[in-house]
Amino acid sequence: MKNLQKLAGQTAIYGLSSVIGRVLNYLLVPLYTRVFSTEQYGVVTEMYAYVAFLIIILTYGMETAFFRFSSQSEEKSKVYSTTLISIVCTSFIFMLFAAVFSQPVADWLRYPNHSEYVTWFAIIVGLDALSSIPLARLREQNRATTFATVNLVNIAVNIGLNLFFLVYCKNIFDGGQSNWMVDTFYNPEIGVGYVFISNLIASITKCVLLLPWMITIKLDLDRVLLRKMFLYASPLLIAGLAGMVNETIDRIMIKRLLIDTIGEKATMEQLGIYGACYKISIIISIFIQAFRYAAEPFFFAQQSQNDSKETYAAIMKYFVAACSIIFLSIMLFINVVIQFVGPEFREGITVVPILLMANLCLGIYFNLSIWYKLTGLTRFGAYIALMGAVLTITLNYLWIPWIGYVGSAWATLICYAFIAIASYLFGQKYYPVEYDIPKIIGYPVAAVLLYYFSTFINAELGMLNYVINGVILLSFIMIVYIIEIKRSLTD
Numbered sequence: 217m218k219n220l221q222k223l224a225g226q227t228a229i230y231g232l233s234s235v236i237g238r239v240l241n242y243l244l245v246p247l248y249t250r251v252f253s254t255e256q257y258g259v260v261t262e263m264y265a266y267v268a269f270l271i272i273i274l275t276y277g278m279e280t281a282f283f284r285f286s287s288q289s290e291e292k293s294k295v296y297s298t299t300l301i302s303i304v305c306t307s308f309i310f311m312l313f314a315a316v317f318s319q320p321v322a323d324w325l326r327y328p329n330h331s332e333y334v335t336w337f338a339i340i341v342g343l344d345a346l347s348s349i350p351l352a353r354l355r356e357q358n359r360a361t362t363f364a365t366v367n368l369v370n371i372a373v374n375i376g377l378n379l380f381f382l383v384y385c386k387n388i389f390d391g392g393q394s395n396w397m398v399d400t401f402y403n404p405e406i407g408v409g410y411v412f413i414s415n416l417i418a419s420i421t422k423c424v425l426l427l428p429w430m431i432t433i434k435l436d437l438d439r440v441l442l443r444k445m446f447l448y449a450s451p452l453l454i455a456g457l458a459g460m461v462n463e464t465i466d467r468i469m470i471k472r473l474l475i476d477t478i479g480e481k482a483t484m485e486q487l488g489i490y491g492a493c494y495k496i497s498i499i500i501s502i503f504i505q506a507f508r509y510a511a512e513p514f515f516f517a518q519q520s521q522n523d524s525k526e527t528y529a530a531i532m533k534y535f536v537a538a539c540s541i542i543f544l545s546i547m548l549f550i551n552v553v554i555q556f557v558g559p560e561f562r563e564g565i566t567v568v569p570i571l572l573m574a575n576l577c578l579g580i581y582f583n584l585s586i587w588y589k590l591t592g593l594t595r596f597g598a599y600i601a602l603m604g605a606v607l608t609i610t611l612n613y614l615w616i617p618w619i620g621y622v623g624s625a626w627a628t629l630i631c632y633a634f635i636a637i638a639s640y641l642f643g644q645k646y647y648p649v650e651y652d653i654p655k656i657i658g659y660p661v662a663a664v665l666l667y668y669f670s671t672f673i674n675a676e677l678g679m680l681n682y683v684i685n686g687v688i689l690l691s692f693i694m695i696v697y698i699i700e701i702k703r704s705l706t707d
Contacts, residue, residue: 249558258484261491277452314338458601466624493564
């Protein structure tokens with residue numbers, strides 16, 4: 217129980233920065249969906265889909281490799297310096313090549329008049345990849361407070377600049393007024409580009425804050441160690457890329473599959489609506505991200521304990537229970553939550569429960585995937601993710617032309633459920649853990665059934681809906697508490 221309390225404490229600290237940061241970034245959604253049209257927001261959605269792929273490529277599994285080799289080595293500084301030097305070199309090479317070939321890339325993306333987007337995002341991705349290893353070092357040293365501070369400053373800069381450009385400067389300019397700041401820093405023709413500029417400056421700020429953990433290392437590159445880390449990490453790179461296909465390819469395929477049939481404007485509108493409603497599922501993603509930051513080093517540290525498998529099983533059960541509560545909380549009050557996006561975007565509300573449940577399945581997969589990281593059988597992570605990627609691409613290819621972004625949402629759910637099941641089956645063969653399957657399945661199913669039950673009993677009850685839904689939610693939480701927490705305390 218002490219181990220679980222330690223993980224809960226670490227998750228709370230990591231979660232503080234993650235939750236506050238993601239919530240604050242989430243609050244930019246109502247700004248974007250009111251300042252930009254659905255078509256313009258589609259540009260933001262698409263560009264950040266590509267960023268997700270590039271981050272995976274430029275970190276190439278070295279974060280997890282760093283945790284793995286640090287936990288097994290007495291020379292932790294050498295592991296860190298080797299990892300950091302490798303990432304620094306590849307990041308700068310990438311940024312250089314992207315800047316040189318920005319125009320051809322912009323032409324391929326169908327933004328021929330905005331090659332600057334390519335350059336900006338190359339720098340953003342390069343600096344974020346570079347920053348990932350010092351941040352991993354902070355996690356490895358359990359310096360959660362410092363980690364949280366760096367991330368919160370990064371987020372504050374990003375949000376502050378968004379508000380400066382898109383609220384302060386835009387309102388003054390649109391009102392026919394001006395001052396030296398607006399005249400110096402604002403050009404209405406840049407439009408959505410200010411979202412990217414804000415991110416760029418925030419990434420530079422984060423990198424500067426992490427300089428003390430970069431410039432103080434000894435330039436000690438162990439080629440033998442690096443080769444071993446590459447061998448360990450290469451399947452994780454494949455798994456990461458395939459996993460990112462599962463997570464973001466839908467937003468890329470929507471544009472590619474619809475643009476020739478319904479036109480560019482209508483396609484970007486669909487992409488914008490889907491991207492905005494996808495953001496609502498971010499609430500479960502926030503919890504999963506906070507959990508992952510704390511859990512990955514924790515899982516490696518627990519590996520040598522006699523009761524490690526019991527700990528992993530208990531963590532999974534509590535994790536699923538928490539995600540089920542989050543799902544039910546959002547869906548019971550979806551009429552409130554959906555107000556965060558502009559009126560033009562709300563027609564996409566139908567995909568929200570699908571995407572929430574998809575993210576829950578992804579969280580389960582993350583918990584299950586620890587087996588191949590602990591055993592070193594990382595190739596299985598690549599196999600599973602590749603199978604999921606093939607399934608995702610196939611389903612999107614079949615369903616997007618038929619039912620648009622709704623097909624993408626269902627493809628995401630089916631893919632994540634599939635990879636979770638596949639990871640469980642492989643894991644039970646090579647690293648068996650006695651997970652409480654009835655509860656892992658039962659809690660999400662109960663949450664879904666309670667939500668649909670609520671839609672039937674309170675369709676015409678007005679404000680009384682919220683009272684009834686509150687009672688349903690509290691009842692579910694109390695049942696989970698009685699079954700899990702109270703019983704654990706008694707034991």
